[in-house]
Amino acid sequence: MSDHYEARFAAVGGQGILLAGDIIAVAAITFEGLYAVDSPTYTAQVRGGPTKVDVIIDSKRIEFTRTTAIDFMLCLAQHSWDRFGFDLKDNCIVLIDPSLVHKVDEERYRVYRLPIIEITKKKMRKMVYTSAVSLGAMAGLTSFLKHESIKKALRKKAPRGTEEPNMKAFDYGFNAARELLKT
Amino acid sequence: MHASYTKYLRMNRIPHMWCPGCGIGIIVKAMIRAFEAVDWSSDDLSLISGIGCTSRAPGYLDMHTLHTTHGRALSFATGVKFARPDKHVVVISGDGDATAIGGNHLIHACRRNIDITLIIVNNYIYGMTGGQYSPTTPVGAKAATTPWGNVDIPFNVTELAKGAGATYVARGHIASGVQLERLIRGGLNHNGFAVIEVLSNCHTQFGRRNRLADPIDLIDSISKSTVNIRQAAKMNKEELDGKNVVGLLHRDEDRMEYCEAYEQIIERAQNAQKNRGRR
Amino acid sequence: MKNKNKNEREVVFWPGNIVVAEAAIAAGCRFFAGYPITPSSEIAHALSKRLPEVGGKFIQMEDEIAAMGALIGASLTGLKVFTATSGPGFSLKQENIGYASIIEAPCVIVNVMRGGPSTGLPTALGQSDVMQARWGTHGDRPVIALTPSYLDEVYSETIRAFNLAEMLRMPVFVLIDEVLGHLSERLEIPDPSEYELIDRPRPTVPPEEYIPYDSSQGDVPPMADYFTGYRWHTTGLNHDKTGFPTTDPKICQEEEERMERKVSSNLDKIISYDEFMTEDAEIGVVAFGSTARAAMVAVSDARDKGIKAGLLRPITLWPFPEEPARELGKKVKGIVVAEANLGQMIYEVERVAGCNGPVIGSNKVGGVPIYPGEILEKIEELV
CATH class of the missing domain: 3.40.50.970 (Thiamin diphosphate (ThDP)-binding fold, Pyr/PP domains)
Known part of the structure; x- marks a missing residue:
């Protein structure tokens, strides 16, 4: 079914990845007129603990709010993969940073490796842009949402004054992902 | 009779339910004289209590009266005062109500320094529920639940209040109604959390079990245990042993009152909102 | 956003x-x-x-x-x-x-x-x-x-x-x-x-005529705000209409019954519920809150399989929507009560639905929601 899409963003607490889920949902709702729900993991707030956010997008009102067949997963920590690498469709697009995630099921999933952390560190010099780079990379690898929608949502949700650097970070992620697809 | 007691009493609720000879009557009278002295109208006054003998007092006073759950009077009072900082809130409570089941609310009301006056009638025992020992029952004393004598160390209520941050702390006793009125009045006038401990008698439950069944004997023994703060200043530690220092024990006029502090929060929040709107 | x-x-x-x-x-x-x-x-x-x-x-x-x-x-x-x-x-x-x-x-x-x-x-x-x-x-x-x-x-x-x-x-x-x-x-x-915003009933009489729990105009007595000239007494003790304590058995009984009546005589204003495909349902499902969303999916999935399932979703849980539950009970062969506990609302459904068939639970307490498939299994059990 092309009108239903599930995405999971998994990382460790403190990387700000929960915001990425929000942005995807806002992109779907505001800029594509779709329905979306977003459920973050909710635990004691521990820096460095595994964390995730799930987003479900649909053209109809979403009844069941848990993921059952994930189309796209971003993962930025091995222990987050170990904990949250379930509910994925066969052939699910799995985007990982190879410096942080070493072992995923290559047979079942379409695994893409991008040095998201390194890109963020080198190009942006501030790790707060990890989400923006990741979203750009997701937009580069997937087509369920228009990449402009995601970008617009990012601009909308970015803290005041950080809109431009966020746009830049998005582009770095997007271009790196497009390069990857060419190879 | 100097004060117009009837102005503040619900005369149709009299006679009261307290035992003949109970000290609560003296305390309520002192409180009424203090209300009159500071010229507070019944319409601007809320008197709040929890559960116990003392907590029946609000029923007899013609104002906004609230007889709440056991130990919780201060939390209700905090709600009333915080909602209407322009009005006056007084809580009257017993030793069990205020320092056992309500102990947590007591220390936090002290800490917050909210402008409430708390009168704690300390008669060393749970009277209404049948004479069980309380957090102020002296070591060795008998109660319905200490038939072999009490081993629990009692609280020093005024030190507790002071330590927790109350900005007006006083102790009075029922054998000195004039002083008591003055101490309560000071508490009413104080802009912050005021605690007035009043040493009182329960000959029915405490006295009967501790060879002080006659109210006069019990009041006498309370009176003899007290020493005025000015006198106490001249006494050494040994001389003060076992004595209850009475008078104004602590006052701090510098700390900001809670509701006033929150008014500043409202102002800050509204200014921030206005500024956001302008941008 | x-x-x-x-x-x-x-x-x-x-x-x-x-x-x-x-x-x-x-x-x-x-x-x-x-x-x-x-x-x-x-x-x-x-x-x-x-x-x-x-x-x-x-x-x-x-x-x-x-x-x-x-x-x-x-x-x-x-x-x-x-x-x-x-x-x-x-x-x-x-x-x-x-x-x-x-x-x-x-x-x-x-x-x-x-x-x-x-x-x-x-x-x-x-x-x-x-x-x-x-x-x-x-x-x-x-x-x-x-x-x-x-x-x-x-x-x-x-x-x-x-x-x-x-x-x-x-x-x-x-x-x-x-x-x-x-x-x-x-x-x-x-x-x-x-939407409408409703305020509590306030007294229309002057303070000297105010009776705090006066029910002569209805079961909900007008309530005066503190510090508005109406001085009244509140107590956790059973009280009469003046607000003062009483142990009079007749008054206590009347006052407690009046309080119950505030709800029982206003059910039309209080009770709210939703029904999904119950008209021709042969299997009933009752669920509330987030679990009801899984139940919606289960009912749709059951329909796809040719099972005539229907959902009653209480939006007011208390007082329980007895009438729709009874109506549902009349027409179905069995009811699944899905709830993220070990079976609580099911007692209420059993009590009121008067269903000829079985009333069974779909329950989960591990902190994970009940999945639509799990409710569907229970529906199929009843077919």
Whole structure:
């Protein structure tokens, strides 16, 4: 079914990845007129603990709010993969940073490796842009949402004054992902 | 009779339910004289209590009266005062109500320094529920639940209040109604959390079990245990042993009152909102 | 995220707990007293910021009990008041909830339910306070508990909770759960012109003629705000219409019955529910809150398989929607009651549905929601 899409963003607490889920949902709702729900993991707030956010997008009102067949997963920590690498469709697009995630099921999933952390560190010099780079990379690898929608949502949700650097970070992620697809 | 007691009493609720000879009557009278002295109208006054003998007092006073759950009077009072900082809130409570089941609310009301006056009638025992020992029952004393004598160390209520941050702390006793009125009045006038401990008698439950069944004997023994703060200043530690220092024990006029502090929060929040709107 | 759509309704994407907080402000709430507890804490976070912005008051008390006390105190001054809590906090509040019931103080308590007895599963879903909401405090008293399933309903039911609390002078519960509390979904904020706000009945007589619990004009006596010239007495003791204590058996009986009547004679205003494909249903499903959303999917999936299933979704859990449950019971061969507990609402369904066939539960308590497939299995069991 092309009108239903599930995405999971998994990382460790403190990387700000929960915001990425929000942005995807806002992109779907505001800029594509779709329905979306977003459920973050909710635990004691521990820096460095595994964390995730799930987003479900649909053209109809979403009844069941848990993921059952994930189309796209971003993962930025091995222990987050170990904990949250379930509910994925066969052939699910799995985007990982190879410096942080070493072992995923290559047979079942379409695994893409991008040095998201390194890109963020080198190009942006501030790790707060990890989400923006990741979203750009997701937009580069997937087509369920228009990449402009995601970008617009990012601009909308970015803290005041950080809109431009966020746009830049998005582009770095997007271009790196497009390069990857060419190879 | 100097004060117009009837102005503040619900005369149709009299006679009261307290035992003949109970000290609560003296305390309520002192409180009424203090209300009159500071010229507070019944319409601007809320008197709040929890559960116990003392907590029946609000029923007899013609104002906004609230007889709440056991130990919780201060939390209700905090709600009333915080909602209407322009009005006056007084809580009257017993030793069990205020320092056992309500102990947590007591220390936090002290800490917050909210402008409430708390009168704690300390008669060393749970009277209404049948004479069980309380957090102020002296070591060795008998109660319905200490038939072999009490081993629990009692609280020093005024030190507790002071330590927790109350900005007006006083102790009075029922054998000195004039002083008591003055101490309560000071508490009413104080802009912050005021605690007035009043040493009182329960000959029915405490006295009967501790060879002080006659109210006069019990009041006498309370009176003899007290020493005025000015006198106490001249006494050494040994001389003060076992004595209850009475008078104004602590006052701090510098700390900001809670509701006033929150008014500043409202102002800050509204200014921030206005500024956001302008941008 | 704020956006205006074509009908000028604001479209937002907020987590359920924020929806609760914003709905409370929209309902006119100007006082919150609470105590930190997951998974409800974000409601307090939001109101600590929002209330002073609208000139309201927020206070974090020393414990749950104190929060409930402060709430009642503020309600007596005439404010619309509100607290939010979860499992253990709801337990702690029960005594003062009883107090609010007997003095008839309007207040709203949102319980973001979590799993387990005691500390249980502090950050995970549960629907285990069905019976606590009904019977949690000692003694008899009427109860209203609302159980929305969607965030737009969370918004509207929170407003309705304030209205019912004010209209009937009593505590009203909104029971949501961890899933709804943290879920974000598209929500259109209704314009204030789209809903009514109700204030408590206030006295029309002068202070000297005021009788605090005067029921001569109806079962809900007018309530005077403190400090408006009406000096009255409130007590947790059984009292007569003057508000003063009484032990007169006849008066106690009459007054407790009157309080019960505030709910039992206003069922049409209180009870709300939703039905999905029940007209020709042969298998009934009853579910509330977030579990009802899984039940919706299960019913659709059953229909796809040719099974005529239908869902009754109580939006008012207490008083229980007996009539639709009875209607459902009449037409179906069996009922599945899905709830994230070990079986609580099922007692109510069994009691009222009068179903000829079996009434079975679909239950889960591990902090994970019941999946549609699990409910579907139970439906198929009944075929």
